[in-house]
Amino acid sequence: MASNQYFTLKEVQLNNNCPECYSNNGLQLTFKQQFKENKLYKAITKETFIEMHCNTCKTDIFPGRWTDEIDRVVDYQKRAAIPKPKSLKLKKLAWIIISIEVALLIIGLLFAFGVLKF
Numbered sequence: 001m002a003s004n005q006y007f008t009l010k011e012v013q014l015n016n017n018c019p020e021c022y023s024n025n026g027l028q029l030t031f032k033q034q035f036k037e038n039k040l041y042k043a044i045t046k047e048t049f050i051e052m053h054c055n056t057c058k059t060d061i062f063p064g065r066w067t068d069e070i071d072r073v074v075d076y077q078k079r080a081a082i083p084k085p086k087s088l089k090l091k092k093l094a095w096i097i098i099s100i101e102v103a104l105l106i107i108g109l110l111f112a113f114g115v116l117k118f
Contacts, residue, residue: 006032006049010081014073018054019065026056029074031081040094044087050074 014027034047052061052070066074090098110116 016070020059021057023056026054028053033083042089046086
């Protein structure tokens with residue numbers, strides 16, 4: 001069973017007014033990127049996630065509540081937040097399974113060509 005998790009790429013304090021409490025020093029913009037992990041591999045995906053939170057009123061600000069000014073700042077910060085490249089790292093169990101399959105394939109080919117006989 002794979003678990004989807006996110007790690008933080010970039011956190012930015014914004015000087016825009018909060019759409020909820022109208023404070024201009026509490027908005028925090030966070031860029032997160034997804035990674036998946038299971039028994040065989042760890043992988044960083046291209047999927048990114050943006051969340052905004054007001055530290056003054058302790059409210060999550062969803063994109064539907066963003067003002068035009070906040071949208072422009074988010075677009076600017078989105079260009080500055082460079083996601084990590086997509087990657088895949090195999091774990092020890094995966095390498096063991098691949099090694100066993102390759103060994104079985106080689107033995108099967110040796111029997112098929114008559115090099116090994118019982």
